[in-house]
Amino acid sequence: xxxxxxxxxxxxxxxxxxxxxxxxxxxxxxxxxxxxxxxxxxxxxxxxxxxxxxxxxxxxxxxxxxxxxxxxxxxxxxxxxxxxxxxxxxxxxxxxxxxxxxxxxxxxxxxxxxxxxxxxxxxxxxxxxxxxxxxxxxxxxxxxxxxxxxxxxxxxxxxxxxxxxxxxxxxxxxxxxxxxxxxxxxxxxxxxxxxxxxxxxxxxxxxxxxxxxxxxxxxxxxxxxxxxxxxxxxxxxxxxxxxxxxxxxxxxxxxxxxxxxxxxxxxxxxxxxxxxxxxxxxxxxxxxxxxxxxxxxxxxxxxxxxxxxxxxxxxxxxxxxxxxxxxxxxxxxxxxxxxxxxxxxxxxxxxxxxxxxxxxxxxxxxxxxxxxxxxxxxx
Numbered sequence: 001x002x003x004x005x006x007x008x009x010x011x012x013x014x015x016x017x018x019x020x021x022x023x024x025x026x027x028x029x030x031x032x033x034x035x036x037x038x039x040x041x042x043x044x045x046x047x048x049x050x051x052x053x054x055x056x057x058x059x060x061x062x063x064x065x066x067x068x069x070x071x072x073x074x075x076x077x078x079x080x081x082x083x084x085x086x087x088x089x090x091x092x093x094x095x096x097x098x099x100x101x102x103x104x105x106x107x108x109x110x111x112x113x114x115x116x117x118x119x120x121x122x123x124x125x126x127x128x129x130x131x132x133x134x135x136x137x138x139x140x141x142x143x144x145x146x147x148x149x150x151x152x153x154x155x156x157x158x159x160x161x162x163x164x165x166x167x168x169x170x171x172x173x174x175x176x177x178x179x180x181x182x183x184x185x186x187x188x189x190x191x192x193x194x195x196x197x198x199x200x201x202x203x204x205x206x207x208x209x210x211x212x213x214x215x216x217x218x219x220x221x222x223x224x225x226x227x228x229x230x231x232x233x234x235x236x237x238x239x240x241x242x243x244x245x246x247x248x249x250x251x252x253x254x255x256x257x258x259x260x261x262x263x264x265x266x267x268x269x270x271x272x273x274x275x276x277x278x279x280x281x282x283x284x285x286x287x288x289x290x291x292x293x294x295x296x297x298x299x300x301x302x303x304x305x306x307x308x309x310x311x312x313x314x315x316x317x318x319x320x321x322x323x324x325x326x327x328x329x330x331x332x333x334x335x336x337x338x339x340x341x342x343x344x345x346x347x348x349x350x351x352x353x354x355x356x357x358x359x360x361x362x363x364x365x366x367x368x369x370x371x372x373x374x375x376x377x378x379x
Contacts, residue, residue, distance in 0.1 A: 002027050002297055006145055006155040007128075008136045008168055010036075012104075013265025013282035014161030015111035019057050020290025021159075022115065022125035025297070029155070030115070030128055031147065033135035033162075044104055045069070048095035049363045050280035053287030055097065056366075057114050058124075064110040066100040071215040074328070076222050080208075083220070084329070086353065095361040107279070139168045141259025156299045157306070158261050159289065161282075166267035172258040182248040182270065231273075247272050249325050252318035252341065257306045264289070269317040271324040277360055278324070281317050284365045288313055291369040304376075312365075312372045315341040319349075320360060328353040 003026045007014045010032035018028045046054065046066065072086040091098050115128040135148040144154045145168075160168030170177055199205040221228040250270040256263040264285035271278040292305050292312075318341040322334050331338075331351050339349050350356040 002126075003156040003293065003299060003302070004154075005029070005157045005159060006031065006143075006153060007159045007161055008139075008145065009033075009161035009163060009265075009267075010112070010130060010132075011161060011163060011265065011282075012107065012111065012279050013267075013285055014159070015108065015115050016053070016057075016283050016286025017159050017161060017264060017289055018115040018128040018130075018286075019111060020053075020286045021293065022128050023057070023123060024290040024294045025125055026157075026293060027126060028115075028128040029153070030130045031134040031136050031145065031153075032130065032132050035132050042104060043101045044107070044279045045276035046100045046102055046107070046283075047276065047280050048091060048097035048099065048361045049365070050283040051097035051100070053283045053365060056287065057111075059110055059114065061100060061102075063113075064102050064106040066102040066106075069099040069101055069215065073215055074220060076220065078222075083222075086357070091361070099361075104279075136162065136167055139171050139261060141171065141261055143260035156260065156302050157293075160261060160263045160267045161265045163266045164270050166263065168261055169253075169263055169267050172255065172261050172263055173253060174258070176254050180251055180253055182250040250321070252314070252321055255310070256314060257303075257310045260302055260306070262289075262306050262309060268313075269321045271321050273324070274327040275320070275324050275356065275360065277320045280360070281320055284363075285313060285317070287365050288369055291366055292373070305378075308369075308372045308376060308378075312368050315343055316363065316368070323350065323356060328356070331356050 005017075005021045005026045005028045007017050007021075007028060007030045010018075010030050014030060014032070018030055021028050070087070070089040070091075072088060073082060074084040075082050088099050112130075114124075116130055117124070117127060119126055136145045137148050138146045139158055139160070142154075143156060143158050144152055145158055146152050158168065160166055160172070162168060173180070196209060199209040248270070249272065253263070253268065256268045265282040266278070268285070269281060271281065288309055292309055296305065319338050322337045322341070323331060326333050329352070331353065335349060335351050342349060348355070348359075350359040
């Protein structure tokens with residue numbers, strides 16, 4: 001019998017897990033509290049490490065209307081003069097894929113298609129059962145979740161992809177949860193989308209828009225000592241409102257696994273936007289679970305393989321999580337904290353933008369999973 005998997009939450013992490021686990025041969029049920037009636041969001045980055053997973057899924061960047069990024073520029077926000085520029089035009093040759101930006105809703109919709117599309121009889125497994133308006137209010141380490149309506153549901157694995165305010169996380173962390181509360185960074189992000197047609201109507205802005213094709217740009221305040229900058233990158237879509245997001249710093253949690261429960265995505269490693277790796281870490285999480293449970297039908301292996309998942313993911317994601325608290329070129333500020341999560345005492349720790357990029361982009365989650373399975377004599 002295939003393993004039964006309950007995924008709590010149908011965001012990026014939850015849908016990636018659903019795609020990956022159905023492809024691994026599992027039966028997947030997704031409980032999502034919302035009705036998907038008003039999906040919102042702005043652009044986010046898909047770097048080569050995330051693309052490595054999406055490519056295996058058969059993800060369509062065309063359907064998701066993704067934009068390629070060939071340069072990452074840092075410019076003076078007043079004069080627009082270039083302070084630094086990183087060339088990613090050789091990203092495919094260096095890391096196996098190009099960098100892209102995509103609207104969150106388009107990414108979500110394409111993942112939803114991959115999770116729920118009919119079986120092709122060979123590689124994609126049984127479609128995930130998506131149940132909207134199903135709020136999970138509690139869970140047990142034995143693999144049971146209880147919904148708001150009082151109904152209880154059991155599975156071999158419960159994957160908590162229920163975000164920053166995860167209900168399942170409290171069960172996984174227990175008393176340790178009180179020791180790792182988030183704290184305010186002192187900053188906030190204001191996210192908005194501007195219709196390119198607005199730019200095209202103004203000759204000066206139209207020229208600026210043309211110059212930014214294929215480029216992600218950080219416009220920085222070079223005079224004020226406060227941290228003020230604006231990130232500009234392309235994606236489809238528009239919005240006539242601005243959303244303010246307080247930026248909270250969350251130190252890594254002591255564990256992600258308890259019994260048959262496992263945390264992923266923002267439930268496991270909430271990140272700040274600096275570095276653009278939040279979505280990519282969620283994608284890596286989902287890819288790793290599917291790889292580690294490929295073809296597994298013995299429920300007796302669940303806790304061992306969840307332990308391997310934590311082994312392959314926790315240090316990696318914790319490093320990226322800590323780096324996400326500082327913007328590019330400030331990696332030295334968190335070097336000591338990052339080093340606590342080095343894979344080994346002699347591992348290299350990223351202390352510059354170049355090293356950070358290599359650390360993030362070159363990572364092969366499937367290769368890492370192969371290594372832990374081989375070490376455990378399970379591959």
